[in-house]
Amino acid sequence: MITVHLPVTLADAFGAEPLVTLPGQTLADVLRSLDARYPGMAAWLVEPDGRLRPHLSVFISGHRLPPQSHISVRLQEDSDVWVLQAISGG
Amino acid sequence: MVYLLVGTAKGLFRFQSDNRRDWRALSPVLSGDPIYTSAYDRETGTLYAGVNSEFYGPSVRRSRDWGENWDTGGSGLAYSADDPERVTRVWSIRPAGGGVVYAGVEASGLFRSLDGGDTWAEVRALREHPTHASWHAGYGGKCLHTVAVCPFHPNRIYIACSSGGIYRSDDDGHTWQPINQGIRAEFLPEDQQYPESGQCVHKFWLSPSLPGRLWLQNHGGVYRSDDGGDSWTYVAGGLPSDFGFPIVGHPEDPDRAYVVPVERWPRWAPDNVLSVYRTRDGGVSWERLNRGLPEPAFTGVLRDAFTSDAEEPLGLYFGTTSGELFHSADEGETWQLVAQHLPRIYSVVAVAES
Numbered sequence: 434m435i436t437v438h439l440p441v442t443l444a445d446a447f448g449a450e451p452l453v454t455l456p457g458q459t460l461a462d463v464l465r466s467l468d469a470r471y472p473g474m475a476a477w478l479v480e481p482d483g484r485l486r487p488h489l490s491v492f493i494s495g496h497r498l499p500p501q502s503h504i505s506v507r508l509q510e511d512s513d514v515w516v517l518q519a520i521s522g523g
Numbered sequence: 524m525v526y527l528l529v530g531t532a533k534g535l536f537r538f539q540s541d542n543r544r545d546w547r548a549l550s551p552v553l554s555g556d557p558i559y560t561s562a563y564d565r566e567t568g569t570l571y572a573g574v575n576s577e578f579y580g581p582s583v584r585r586s587r588d589w590g591e592n593w594d595t596g597g598s599g600l601a602y603s604a605d606d607p608e609r610v611t612r613v614w615s616i617r618p619a620g621g622g623v624v625y626a627g628v629e630a631s632g633l634f635r636s637l638d639g640g641d642t643w644a645e646v647r648a649l650r651e652h653p654t655h656a657s658w659h660a661g662y663g664g665k666c667l668h669t670v671a672v673c674p675f676h677p678n679r680i681y682i683a684c685s686s687g688g689i690y691r692s693d694d695d696g697h698t699w700q701p702i703n704q705g706i707r708a709e710f711l712p713e714d715q716q717y718p719e720s721g722q723c724v725h726k727f728w729l730s731p732s733l734p735g736r737l738w739l740q741n742h743g744g745v746y747r748s749d750d751g752g753d754s755w756t757y758v759a760g761g762l763p764s765d766f767g768f769p770i771v772g773h774p775e776d777p778d779r780a781y782v783v784p785v786e787r788w789p790r791w792a793p794d795n796v797l798s799v800y801r802t803r804d805g806g807v808s809w810e811r812l813n814r815g816l817p818e819p820a821f822t823g824v825l826r827d828a829f830t831s832d833a834e835e836p837l838g839l840y841f842g843t844t845s846g847e848l849f850h851s852a853d854e855g856e857t858w859q860l861v862a863q864h865l866p867r868i869y870s871v872v873a874v875a876e877s
Binding site: 440442443446447472473474476477478480481482483486488489518519 | 555576577578579580582593595596597598601602603604605606609
């Protein structure tokens with residue numbers, strides 16, 4: 434199972450728990466499951482072309498994905514996914 | 524009761540009053556996110572806000588309790604994956620009755636919902652118009668910022684985008700025509716300043732009382748149309764500057780309109796005297812209305828930050844780029860400060876509820 438840590442602001446907007454456990458072999462699988470549980474959440478995280486939104490920072494088991502990575506990235510069975518708001522704004 | 528919905532760079536601020544003199548501030552909501560626009564659908568009691576999150580993208584979110592609680596918006600407010608453009612911001616929300624809601628977005632395009640905002644679909648014929656290549660990004664972005672549905676001909680829709688111009692559909696959005704004839708594009712070479720499209724229209728206002736009457740504040744030039752935009756008359760002769768962003772008409776008297784002139788650069792009021800100007804004769808003459816407004820003022824008013832409440836006498840409201848909110852309960856004769864020290868104000872909406 435994949436453990437997903439959501440930003441508090443995102444979790445609050447959707448009435449979600451900030452820590453979610455989901456099945457999946459890719460980040461896309463995880464986002465699909467998240468979207469099924471919290472309709473609309475995937476569109477808040479991913480552009481229509483399947484790339485992460487530019488001001489999000491995603492770590493998988495401690496390693497940061499390059500900005501705007503495609504969500505086809507593969508996960509391990511016990512991956513720990515952190516979704517963070519990237520440093521931006523003023 | 525009058526509610527004011529003030530969209531800012533860092534959230535939506537709300538004020539209410541039952542006498543239009545004493546204003547009570549409610550707690551800010553949607554804090555931290557830029558709110559370019561909001562709207563209220565009287566039929567359903569739904570409040571809409573265009574939330575342009577830097578992190579999570581644009582959404583049209585809804586509240587049924589005057590903004591205390593918000594949903595996360597509907598689905599479909601995006602261009603397709605293979606589209607060269609993306610939807611990056613919501614600039615305009617226009618409930619049109621019967622569950623129909625329009626949303627104008629950046630990059631300039633129009634979406635329509637038939638179910639109150641649960642699902643959205645693009646009105647594709649607009650971006651498919653052959654003049655689409657003439658649309659560009661202005662200083663604020665490439666945005667479709669104004670949508671109006673004609674109360675006399677419900678299949679007639681007007682939109683404006685910056686830059687791009689004003690367009691009209693007479694068949695519910697199936698086909699569109701640019702209606703920019705006579706509107707000057709001062710940023711083009713001298714011999715090309717009256718193109719079919721590509722003008723930088725900053726705002727237009729459609730009269731609900733006189734068929735065909737429109738007021739338009741251009742990137743240089745204030746114009747009036749009496750024929751649904753087929754032709755335009757320049758009416759800025761009596762203003763200290765013909766540059767500005769918002770324009771507001773009077774709901775009952777089609778010959779009255781209000782603008783906030785600014786200099787071309789740095790987009791402050793001329794001579795730093797922040798003023799609303801009013802015409803009562805269709806734009807032939809204009810009078811300055813600034814009693815109660817600060818002077819000098821190094822500030823401006825953005826295109827959606829000026830509105831009226833449709834009460835009698837007409838209440839006027841505007842917010843500045845430096846976060847002050849002003850109100851007049853006597854059609855601009857005198858002004859009072861409602862709030863200050865807010866973030867940069869993008870939009871002001873007034874809702875009068877009996």
